Amino acid sequence: MSALDTALHGLRALIADGALRPGDRLPSEGELCERLGVSRGSLREGIRMLAALGVLETRHGSGSYVSELRAADLIGSLSLTVGLLPMEGVLELTELRRILEPHAAALAAARIDVDTVERLSSLLDEIEASDDFEEHSRLDHAFHMTISEVAGNDALTSLINVLRSRSRAYRIPNAGDAAQLKSHSDEGHRAILRGLAEADPVAASAAASAHVAYTEYWVRRYSGDYVGVEPT
Amino acid sequence: MSALDTALHGLRALIADGALRPGDRLPSEGELCERLGVSRGSLREGIRMLAALGVLETRHGSGSYVSELRAADLIGSLSLTVGLLPMEGVLELTELRRILEPHAAALAAARIDVDTVERLSSLLDEIEASDDFEEHSRLDHAFHMTISEVAGNDALTSLINVLRSRSRAYRIPNAGDAAQLKSHSDEGHRAILRGLAEADPVAASAAASAHVAYTEYWVRRYSGDYVGVEPT
């Protein structure tokens, strides 16, 4: 077993066994080196790996701490890497969105309150008025994230966030296509909001499903492997 | 910007910009240190972080390589950490399973062939005959993974695998409860398989949904926050 494995599994075991709980501070690097029998370099590599996965957080001059170990945070650690996926991988993720986003919309429809509906509505006003790509992307993201937050499952929200972060990065080069996409997207948003406002999970879910499917259509179209007819 | 950030973002940029593609070997650590202007220690910490996230793979004496960057692999990197989640987090994940597994079952029902149905059936024979916890757990896992593989989306399979790996770890201490769980679980498996064999997505999905819900019932029951009546 390599020194790195020793450090990694040693640290993980400290948490798994309950010796270290969320929020706790780890012993200093020097002490951990002695206890685990590895050099400081190997130990630090192990700490970094767990930090990359969202399990540990290190503060310069203070120490390393066990994170709160929320499912949403661990899932969120993927956001650093999904941006590296090639196009084929993005389609797999879009399929996951097609499952999760309608579900989130249905849950949200059952739980949403009037104030949130109002906030989403004014968000759509802004979106429709915006013609700057960056701003539009930001507002669009806020709209969808608000919905999944209302759904009430943080892990679900985080997962949707990770999945969306990838498709969101694309900018449609053709101006005509971009305008068509925006127009259709605006309609889709209104349809989702109608479902939410009427507390109709089926309608909200169906609208969200159509919305993701439309996104997927454009991803396929620009990734070159599109086969079929244009969506209506 | 810290040296570690420099190394991490430098490496990530090499991949994001296309200078390094899946399968490529990275320049040696010495050369990367010069190019990025950081020490070998800091560089290695960056490499380890990307390795933990499934983006890089290092082979002793040979070099570091860009992974295939499959969505399934990146998602699979979570399996090291989900085992550390406290019980509340597990319930969030079970809710995700309640969304994903029925969907996978529905997809599988539309795509499954006779041979696979036969294989699943004999797998269930083994499961029902088994009374060893470890073996039962392994076979149960094989049954569910086969279904999600048939569904045809590797990212979905990997995600379900990660989510299941957590709930699977629990052993029901009470012998009577364990027997009841197994009996009910066996029935659920047969119901799912019937849906698959009849190529009935709705039936398969409903059976999978009930199966996950039953698991969730036991998780809640043993985590102490169960409120409600027993499932039928």
Add this chain to the structure above:
DNA sequence: GAAACACAGTTGTCATACGAATTTGTGGCG
């Protein structure tokens, strides 16, 4: 009481050295 300071403890970074594994080059042999 509040601000400024000094100090100990901790992580961040670098440089160097050597061990361990792989890859490559080389020479000899059939």
Add this chain to the structure above:
DNA sequence: CGCCACAAATTCGTATGACAACTGTGTTTC
């Protein structure tokens, strides 16, 4: 020529020492 054995070079793995940067705390000073 093809193949094998062996040595050399390359590369990652690990350890050590040193110092900078930062944090938290207690103390001094006004």
